[in-house]
Amino acid sequence: MSKNILITGGAGFIGSHVVRLFVNKYPDYQIVNLDKLTYAGNLANLADIEEKPNYFFERCDICDIDRVMEIFRKYDIDGVIHLAAESHVDRSIKDPFTFAKTNVLGTLSLLQAAKEYWNGEWEGKRFYHISTDEVYGALELTHPEGIEPPFTTTASSSEHHLAYGKEFFYEDTKYNPHSPYSASKASSDHFVRAFHDTYGLPTIVTNCSNNYGPYQFPEKLIPLFINNIRHGKPLPVYGKGENVRDWLYVVDHARAIDTIFHKGKIADTYNIGGFNEWKNIDLIKVIIKTVDRLIGNPEGESEKLITYVTDRAGHDLRYAIDSTKLKDELGWEPSLQFEEGIEKTVRWYLDNQEWLDNVTSGEYEKYYEKMYAGR
Numbered sequence: 001m002s003k004n005i006l007i008t009g010g011a012g013f014i015g016s017h018v019v020r021l022f023v024n025k026y027p028d029y030q031i032v033n034l035d036k037l038t039y040a041g042n043l044a045n046l047a048d049i050e051e052k053p054n055y056f057f058e059r060c061d062i063c064d065i066d067r068v069m070e071i072f073r074k075y076d077i078d079g080v081i082h083l084a085a086e087s088h089v090d091r092s093i094k095d096p097f098t099f100a101k102t103n104v105l106g107t108l109s110l111l112q113a114a115k116e117y118w119n120g121e122w123e124g125k126r127f128y129h130i131s132t133d134e135v136y137g138a139l140e141l142t143h144p145e146g147i148e149p150p151f152t153t154t155a156s157s158s159e160h161h162l163a164y165g166k167e168f169f170y171e172d173t174k175y176n177p178h179s180p181y182s183a184s185k186a187s188s189d190h191f192v193r194a195f196h197d198t199y200g201l202p203t204i205v206t207n208c209s210n211n212y213g214p215y216q217f218p219e220k221l222i223p224l225f226i227n228n229i230r231h232g233k234p235l236p237v238y239g240k241g242e243n244v245r246d247w248l249y250v251v252d253h254a255r256a257i258d259t260i261f262h263k264g265k266i267a268d269t270y271n272i273g274g275f276n277e278w279k280n281i282d283l284i285k286v287i288i289k290t291v292d293r294l295i296g297n298p299e300g301e302s303e304k305l306i307t308y309v310t311d312r313a314g315h316d317l318r319y320a321i322d323s324t325k326l327k328d329e330l331g332w333e334p335s336l337q338f339e340e341g342i343e344k345t346v347r348w349y350l351d352n353q354e355w356l357d358n359v360t361s362g363e364y365e366k367y368y369e370k371m372y373a374g375r
């Protein structure tokens with residue numbers, strides 16, 4: 001089994017939770033965090049584990065195949081968990097080339113490095129690629145006859161979950177990406193599978209729904225809105241706020257990655273989701289209520305900050321993952337109820353204003369102003 005593990009994108013949101021989990025849980029592994037430290041990567045996310053003897057950091061661009069090869073040799077890498085990516089849909093609309101470069105060519109360079117370094121000796125090796133549900137495209141908002149959504153369903157193996165439609169994304173759902181971000185992720189997924197089918201590289205792919213929790217860069221809905229409410233700034237709701245997302249607490253995603261890395265079947269695909277669908281506007285009202293309560297505002301005070309703005313181009317209507325296969329085959333399920341997860345998340349951002357100030361200084365502020373000018 002792999003013990004010298006290269007985790008790419010480990011200074012980002014999900015990556016930092018995966019690095020923390022592996023460093024703490026597997027003291028006999030070497031965990032190498034490879035990250036370029038773009039605007040989204042922040043080593044402060046890992047301050048609590050950076051001194052651990054089994055943790056190593058290498059600043060590197062995944063597109064730089066020579067350096068990636070050097071790192072494989074230096075640590076005798078035998079397992080890869082690949083999270084490094086450009087990850088924000090709005091940025092991909094403004095600058096699709098950066099997404100093609102990092103997400104497609106960067107993934108290709110990692111695949112090539114693994115293939116060359118392992119050189120056909122696949123025993124005990126694995127290349128695990130982290131993807132998104134967004135590659136599947138968008139689902140309709142439909143519901144069973146006579147029932148207004150959201151309805152609870154037992155369609156999955158989970159007891160009940162909120163759903164806004166009859167259809168879900170399954171592992172064999174046809175790819176149909178709409179944004180430059182999801183198109184680049186879909187392309188990278190195809191390259192990963194092609195490296196298995198063509199060369200025999202031991203690959204696994206997972207597609208996960210929207211994550212939330214600590215250390216998420218505040219350009220994504222939940223941390224952006226918590227921060228804006230705290231500072232009395234407008235909350236830019238795209239379109240009518242009718243779009244639906246399936247939210248999973250990030251630590252549960254990290255637990256799923258651990259399970260799949262160790263027990264998943266080579267060449268297989270697993271969907272990971274929260275069975276937890278929310279219309280954006282309803283979710284935003286929960287965030288407002290929670291922040292207002294925790295900072296001592298009267299209930300509903302910050303609803304006046306809701307500002308409907310021009311919709312995102314090509315905005316996918318609904319994402320909904322069915323992760324029954326992962327539960328049935330590997331026994332993974334989300335551990336946290338949404339109410340508990342959102343409470344923990346809001347508290348974390350309110351308690352970590354310094355982290356927010358650090359990551360939002362400079363480059364991001366300018367980008368943010370430009371993005372919302374005229375909206």
Ligand code: NAD
Binds near residue numbers: 063185
């Ligand atoms: P993030 O933007 O927070 O972090 C990305 C990390 O990758 C950063 O640390 C950044 O510095 C690094 N990086 C970017 N370009 C790089 C390059 N060229 N070379 C090396 N490092 C580079 O992203 P995230 O939200 O943590 O997402 C991680 C992965 O999970 C991505 O592959 C994303 O597609 C996938 N994913 C995310 C979500 C979600 O809700 N956030 C859901 C499903 C899947």
Ligand code: TYD
Binds near residue numbers: 210222236237312
């Ligand atoms: P986001 O967090 O960017 O994740 P994704 O686009 O990958 O789902 O957005 C979540 C939802 O919130 C999505 O439907 C877009 C919407 N949204 C807003 O309405 N306003 C915002 O300022 C942002 C960032 C997102």
